[in-house]
Amino acid sequence: MSTTxxxxxxxxxxxxxxxxxxxxxxxxxxxAATYGFVYVKNEGKDIPVAAINRMFxxxxxxxxxxxxxxxxxxxTQTIPPSSGGPSFLPSRHTNGPTKSILRLLYYPPIPPSFxxxxxxxxxxxxxxxxxxxxxxxxxxxxxxxxxxxxxIAFTPVPIHPPGxxxxxxxxxxxxxxxxxxxWTNGLLRSTVHRVVFPGEGGGDRYSIAYFAHPxxxxxxxxxxxxxxxxxGLESGTSSGEGVxxxxxxxxxxxxxxxxxxxxxxxxxxxxxx
Ligand SMILES: O=C(O)CCC(=O)C(=O)O
Ligand SMILES: [Fe+2]
Numbered sequence: 001m002s003t004t005x006x007x008x009x010x011x012x013x014x015x016x017x018x019x020x021x022x023x024x025x026x027x028x029x030x031x032a033a034t035y036g037f038v039y040v041k042n043e044g045k046d047i048p049v050a051a052i053n054r055m056f057x058x059x060x061x062x063x064x065x066x067x068x069x070x071x072x073x074x075x076t077q078t079i080p081p082s083s084g085g086p087s088f089l090p091s092r093h094t095n096g097p098t099k100s101i102l103r104l105l106y107y108p109p110i111p112p113s114f115x116x117x118x119x120x121x122x123x124x125x126x127x128x129x130x131x132x133x134x135x136x137x138x139x140x141x142x143x144x145x146x147x148x149x150x151x152i153a154f155t156p157v158p159i160h161p162p163g164x165x166x167x168x169x170x171x172x173x174x175x176x177x178x179x180x181x182x183w184t185n186g187l188l189r190s191t192v193h194r195v196v197f198p199g200e201g202g203g204d205r206y207s208i209a210y211f212a213h214p215x216x217x218x219x220x221x222x223x224x225x226x227x228x229x230x231x232g233l234e235s236g237t238s239s240g241e242g243v244x245x246x247x248x249x250x251x252x253x254x255x256x257x258x259x260x261x262x263x264x265x266x267x268x269x270x271x272x273x
Contacts, residue, residue: 137205
């Protein structure tokens with residue numbers, strides 16, 4: 001796989017109220033259908049910059065602490081999704097336990113003796129859930145996607161895309177996961193991505209990812225939208241084929257089993273070798 005020097009043309013969208021909701025909605029769906037990724041401009045109105053910085057500070061403290069300290073604070077907590085409106089998708093992400101999870105990610109520097117070019121910080125993958133919100137720090141690049149125009153060339157995703165250089169914080173990068181893609185007959189794209197070492201060496205890298213999942217008992221019947229129905233017709237996917245009426249928890253377990261084989265046999269996490 002090669003890497004081009006171009007950067008992904010992922011749209012930057014301002015959801016803070018300047019435009020009519022319908023227009024913002026259309027732009028978000030178009031970006032999600034084409035790229036599977038969208039930048040949400042962050043000028044500190046929707047998510048305070050201090051809150052993001054505090055989370056990164058906590059992450060740095062945590063990863064710098066001794067292993068014994070780390071064991072004391074398990075951070076794999078389940079976070080209830082923030083409340084949504086009465087519409088189809090938000091209502092299926094609220095009012096019940098979900099597998100949504102906030103992950104503080106730490107990528108250690110590469111040892112000087114390692115040739116950096118052959119190593120990845122995170123291998124190529126797509127995310128499992130509905131949506132992922134990714135927070136990154138200026139000066140810590142490395143994320144690359146397979147853009148729609150190419151199935152072989154990974155393309156860097158800049159932290160500050162053009163037009164956001166002066167913003168108080170980098171935009172939040174939102175991407176579609178496999179479940180939402182299947183739930184929409186493939187209309188919304190779950191895009192393969194990876195994290196590489198940026199050139200020589202590459203120091204510490206921190207990122208924060210919020211993986212949103214529907215309420216576990218949600219039955220995944222295809223999203224009842226005309227655009228979703230048409231996407232199914234165009235791709236030859238019959239309605240519901242990708243999700244087959246299974247629950248969100250069953251879907252996730254299927255994906256985990258496919259990835260981690262023995263670990264998730266019999267529905268019991270941690271079983272196996
Ligand atoms: O750290 C990043 O920039 C991306 C991480 C990621 O893709 C993931 O954890 O699923
Ligand atoms: Fe990912």
